[in-house]
Amino acid sequence: MSETLVDVRNLKQYFPVKVGIARTIPLKAVDDISFTIGRGETLGLVGESGCGKTTAGRSILRLYKPTGGEVYFNGELVTDKNITHMRKKMQMVFQDPYSSLDPRMTVEDIIGEPLDVHKLCSNRKERHERILELMETVGLNAEHATRYAHEFSGGQRQRIGIARALAVKPDFIVCDEPVSALDVSIQAQIINMFEELQDKLGVAYLFIAHDLLVVHHISKRIAVMYLGKIVEIADADELNEHPIHPYTESLLSAVPIPDPDITRARQRIILEGDVPSPLKRPSGCPFRTRCRYATPQCAEECPDLSDRGGNHLVACWVK
């Protein structure tokens, strides 16, 4: 395996939620997750809405102050003090290409903002040239530099967002559902661009998405989250072919596959009920309320991730 770039250890992110007048209880959005991402590698992070995958991405970049745990970037502990400096190396691409670009700024100013903030360009000419270079990298027409974000389609806006993230030449980008707001034919354009950029610039991605097919396509390894916990983490193909955790199993079987013969032939495992609210987490294993194999032990203690061989980590008592 390549050298470790990002090392997340026991990351916890709780949010206080008001109940009643003066009492607050913690909402455990991310509860004790650990993983590593190698240089130039892609880790996919999948899970359903509310499982904490977006929060995880944001607390790694310290957009929230983590409740506990550490993030090491390139061997260096990320703290409040060095975060501004670190942001030159760690960037983010957002889900919504509409709300993540300031409507009052031109494309040039949006892409140029990181350059200004980190004072990466000494004069206006250099800044302008760098911006045009970035626009070309993401496949935007240079004549569009003076236009406003709202004049572009979703895919083009996402390109602007990616150019903004690339401006500081980062080593690591958190991609928070970067294609889920786009049309199918445009998704492929953006996914291909992510892959090309990785080949060319050697950036590592944390690719957060709920679309398993897309995540499987782009990722080397995949981590599956459920209610703030990572329940399984393995190489993409291994996870897809031999899912161990019951949740992963049913998640994979529930994905509609765009191939009539395959999708109609396979056996679907339909999960009962809904995801519990993160405020009312079941005791023990968070998945036990919907799990087919649940035993009394599952209600008592939460299983830790254990290696099932070949770097395939699973958190389950039964399987």
Added chain:
Amino acid sequence: MSETLLSVQDLHTSFFTDNGEVQAVNGVSFDLNPGEILGIVGESGSGKSVTAYSIMQILADTGKITQGKVLFKGEDLTKWNDKQMQGFRGKNCSIIFQDPMTSLNPVFTIGNQMREAVVLHTDRRGAAADARVKELLELVGINEPEKRMKQYPFEHSGGMRQRVMIAMALACEPDILIADEPTTALDVTIQAQILELIQSLQKKLGMAVILVTHDLGVIADMCDNIIVMYGGRICERGTAREIFYNPKHEYTKGLLRSIPNVSNMKQKLVPIAGTPINMLNLPKGCAFCPRCDAAMKICLSEVPQELTINEDHKAACWMNVKAAYEEASRNE
């Protein structure tokens, strides 16, 4: 096969906005048979939802059907007045929407809203209506219906709300159920539940379903027949197998190339170039032509006509004409 239930003929729908007329649907025709699941697939702006709304005549104020007919059991719905349409909606044809959060009124209980739907379209009143509501909730797989009836929409999860919406749509056993992106706002595992529910209800009640979605996976899973739309026109139609294994329109081909290949996940995607169509400024010829790799001179100027590929399959692409022309000239 029995007689056609719904027949849409040369439907044109436009929206009249500040920036000019937007021709959202441009001459769409199709037939729906009883008990069929018809999938309409397309990207945003393809006119797939507007087609569905035009059938129900629930377009926004600026929208208008400008041409064409919608025949329901032989009667033209576009000639019906508001009152007749109100009878049609709910009784003959129901719709469920993408967002179950906003399609329920937050200030009334579930039972209250469902009772209203039942009272409006059937002659059940009081306890009989309540019994029907309970029956419907059970039908869509909601446990403890009596308790649920007293709850407000916010007390339910997205999947549960979508179930309630479906139950409401089924209140008087319509002949047609239109599902407009019914699972887009839901998680994968919940989506699977809802799709399974729609499938089983369709079998149980024998109604026809029009499933409007952008998700090729859902379409492949659910539908007997598929219509592919782009720029307000039908590109291609046929059985699910024909569309997925034998696409005859460049757009459908491109669409299938741009999704990850299940049997070979690491295979590079081939995206469709360009940007989505600008509906205010439709191309003169084929709507897809500016993004099409195979575009020809004729595509620029003339809208392709729909040709029969085989009895299960029709497509409107000049490439098919080109193939025929080349074969003919070879034979000469």
Added chain:
Amino acid sequence: MEEQKPLKKNPLSMQLDLSKFSEETFKAATDEEKRQQDVMGESTTFFKDGMRKLFKNPLAVMSIVVIVLILLIITFAPMIVPYKYEEILSVNGVRDKGAKNLAPFKYSQLEQEYIDNGGSRFPHLFGTDEQCRDYFIRVVYGTRISFFIGFFASIIVLIIGMLYGSISGYLGGKVDLVMMRIVDIIYSLPDMLMIILLSVVLNEVLKFSSGSLLAKLGTNMVSLFIVFGLLYWVGMARLIRGQILSIKENEYILAAKSIGTKPGRIIRKHILPNCLSVIIISTALQIPSAIFTESFLSFVGIGVKAPMPSLGSLANAAREGLQSYPYKLIFPAIVICLIVLSLNLLGDGLRDAFDPKLKR
């Protein structure tokens, strides 16, 4: 199956008249030709788009025309009309006692004689008042005062409201809670009562050197400004706080944070430009309300100090001879109506054009 194939030939050729096609029609289209089919719309900025919408709104355009006309008149009329607002009419240095309560375009006996003798006299467009002053110029000055008060009161409200609102909104949490409760308390004070009480108190406390503008306006007006400063900013503060709270939730603020932007720059570059339209719109709507308050106060007699006219005090003075000289009430009343109506309509037009929430 194998045998059937040649029989079937190509089913497509049977549906088509292939003779109308030629090789040429099936030549690949060039990229250039494809691009021509797909043109990106005209580049518009948010501002341009808003202005275009504003000028499409007939009511807003009419309001702009009316406001511009009024502004032109109150700027240039005093230069053209040879009377002053406090000047008692005189002909050749002789006080014209007959020029009392003249109807519009009428001359007094003295003036008529003067004109008959070959002199020229500027007509009294709106007539004169009971103290033999030209009424037109008094209405013009009254409008000036009303505009002045409306404008400055709004500026005061804007500055205080913006500072308070943005601090409260950006810091959030406990600070916001305390600041907003203060706003709630101020909101509950009856404003008219406060104005009357303050003007009574300030009358005693404040003494201005005669001749200064403040002295001309009188303590009532100063207290009006102070009350605006003390009370009316709360609406603006609430509005701006709400705006900032909602803008803060946008992903582009998070995006700015993620690239390492400092809070000061975020407020300056992202938050303020995005609530600018709301600020401008509500300031535009604040002006007529201030004018209205001023007119009302002047009408009840605690407005600007005589002899300085204001639209409200003119209307008040006209009450006495209402039955004989109704036009003296009608002129200032019409002007107030025009100003308030057109400013309100313009404010609405601005909101429709610039507020993205109403954007279709």
